[in-house]
Amino acid sequence: MTKTSTRRGFMKGGLTAGAALATAGLTAPARAEGDPAITEIQDWNRYSGPGVDASPYGKPSDFEAHVVRRNVAWLTADPVSSVNFTPLHELDGIITPNGLCFERHHAGVAEVDPQKHRLMINGLVDTPLVFTMADLMRFPRENHVYFLECAANSGMEWRGAQLNGCQYTHGMVHCVMYTGVKLKHLLEEAGVKTAGKWVMPEGADASAMTRSIPLEKALDDCLVAFKMNGEALRPEQGYPLRLVVPGWEGNMWVKWLRRLEVGDEPWHAREETSKYTDLLADGKARRFTWVMDVKSVITSPSPQMPITHGKGRTVLTGLAWSGTGRIARVDVSLDGGRNWVTARLDGPSLPKALHRFYHEFDWDGSELFLQSRAIDEAGFVQPTKPELRAVRGANSIYHNNGIQTWHVATDGVVENVEIS
Numbered sequence: 001m002t003k004t005s006t007r008r009g010f011m012k013g014g015l016t017a018g019a020a021l022a023t024a025g026l027t028a029p030a031r032a033e034g035d036p037a038i039t040e041i042q043d044w045n046r047y048s049g050p051g052v053d054a055s056p057y058g059k060p061s062d063f064e065a066h067v068v069r070r071n072v073a074w075l076t077a078d079p080v081s082s083v084n085f086t087p088l089h090e091l092d093g094i095i096t097p098n099g100l101c102f103e104r105h106h107a108g109v110a111e112v113d114p115q116k117h118r119l120m121i122n123g124l125v126d127t128p129l130v131f132t133m134a135d136l137m138r139f140p141r142e143n144h145v146y147f148l149e150c151a152a153n154s155g156m157e158w159r160g161a162q163l164n165g166c167q168y169t170h171g172m173v174h175c176v177m178y179t180g181v182k183l184k185h186l187l188e189e190a191g192v193k194t195a196g197k198w199v200m201p202e203g204a205d206a207s208a209m210t211r212s213i214p215l216e217k218a219l220d221d222c223l224v225a226f227k228m229n230g231e232a233l234r235p236e237q238g239y240p241l242r243l244v245v246p247g248w249e250g251n252m253w254v255k256w257l258r259r260l261e262v263g264d265e266p267w268h269a270r271e272e273t274s275k276y277t278d279l280l281a282d283g284k285a286r287r288f289t290w291v292m293d294v295k296s297v298i299t300s301p302s303p304q305m306p307i308t309h310g311k312g313r314t315v316l317t318g319l320a321w322s323g324t325g326r327i328a329r330v331d332v333s334l335d336g337g338r339n340w341v342t343a344r345l346d347g348p349s350l351p352k353a354l355h356r357f358y359h360e361f362d363w364d365g366s367e368l369f370l371q372s373r374a375i376d377e378a379g380f381v382q383p384t385k386p387e388l389r390a391v392r393g394a395n396s397i398y399h400n401n402g403i404q405t406w407h408v409a410t411d412g413v414v415e416n417v418e419i420s
């Protein structure tokens with residue numbers, strides 16, 4: 001495309017790189033000559049298109065048909081108890097479009113009729129209650145942007161680099177704006193007895209998902225949500241009602257929420273014993289590892305987003321998040337962690353939400369080992385994979401927040417690798 005690149009030393013330039021790039025000439029006037037995209041009148045420029053009655057519910061351009069959730073057939077025995085992945089490499093900003101939010105369910109998508117849906121609160125409460133959807137609409141609502149990450153995200157990568165694409169290595173995360181009522185208000189309506197210390201949400205799907213949530217968290221920032229990005233929850237995400245447990249592992253965010261039981265101790269349900277516990281090197285399992293640790297990934301360049309423009313001006317971008325709060329800083333390395341520069345965070349910085357970062361640099365065409373390292377406002381630093389294994393061993397599946405490495409070859413092809 002553009003003429004031969006001159007080495008501008010942006011990698012060393014750090015903070016000034018952005019300013020330098022803004023003035024660097026990128027347009028290619030030579031391309032105008034004889035370019036049929038300019039000289040020929042296209043059909044869309046000649047004829048009227050579909051009218052306002054053509055798509056009552058809009059969908060993306062047909063040219064974006066490749067931007068879809070994808071699953072990996074060999075990962076699970078059956079697609080009804082399985083997972084698909086958010087196409088992180090194709091997205092920008094911090095909000096995940098509703099139709100692209102990864103799905104994880106244990107008995108397929110429950111197709112719930114909201115008229116027949118009820119939410120019950122029972123157990124150690126003064127007054128057991130049953131709410132209809134209309135009842136819930138009379139409580140004060142709140143709007144919050146939160147990420148949801150499955151604790152098994154990056155789980156396939158514990159022993160080494162495996163899946164070739166951030167969609168597969170990191171795509172069990174999404175981030176939307178929820179509208180809902182605080183769980184606190186509903187629990188107060190029922191009146192939690194003094195002995196009540198735990199809350200167990202239960203799903204209306206055929207897996208009847210249950211987890212134990214400590215009362216402090218339930219009274220803190222949990223939401224009973226009915227909207228995502230302004231519209232009703234998608235069936236895949238728990239229509240008409242889901243629990244939102246900010247910063248904590250996705251498994252606790254019970255979908256198709258039908259019941260909340262208050263108890264004096266945890267229930268030790270399947271999903272918090274046989275699953276979602278972390279097998280350590282000594283064979284003991286950690287339990288109740290609720291908070292999602294600080295993590296980040298470069299979404300482009302990445303295996304599904306190779307560098308196709310050759311040397312010169314290159315935009316690196318990615319996502320960072322922490323279940324503890326906001327992201328304070330993201331560092332980026334182009335040489336496998338030897339040298340780091342601070343990336344540019346852009347867009348809203350909201351607690352327990354995805355953060356978007358960019359690093360613009362001038363690629364000299366040599367091979368790169370791309371890494372990103374996030375630091376949250378509590379001071380937690382994303383570990384390298386060897387650091388993580390030193391503490392946790394290699395038996396784990398869940399809570400892998402290790403630093404990801406992408407190898408960029410001289411032809412721009414990108415692969416998932418690990419630096420040892």
Ligand SMILES: Nc1nc2c(c(=O)[nH]1)N[C@H]1C(S)=C(S)[C@@H](COP(=O)(O)O)O[C@H]1N2
Nearest residue numbers: 102103104105106150203209250251254255
């Ligand atoms: N009722 C119910 N809730 C559920 C599940 C389920 O199978 N049934 N899966 C859980 C798991 S393991 C995760 S990671 C998240 C996934 O949410 P998502 O499908 O919106 O991405 O929902 C959780 N809530």
Ligand SMILES: [Mo]
Nearest residue numbers: 150151250251
């Ligand atoms: Mo999960």
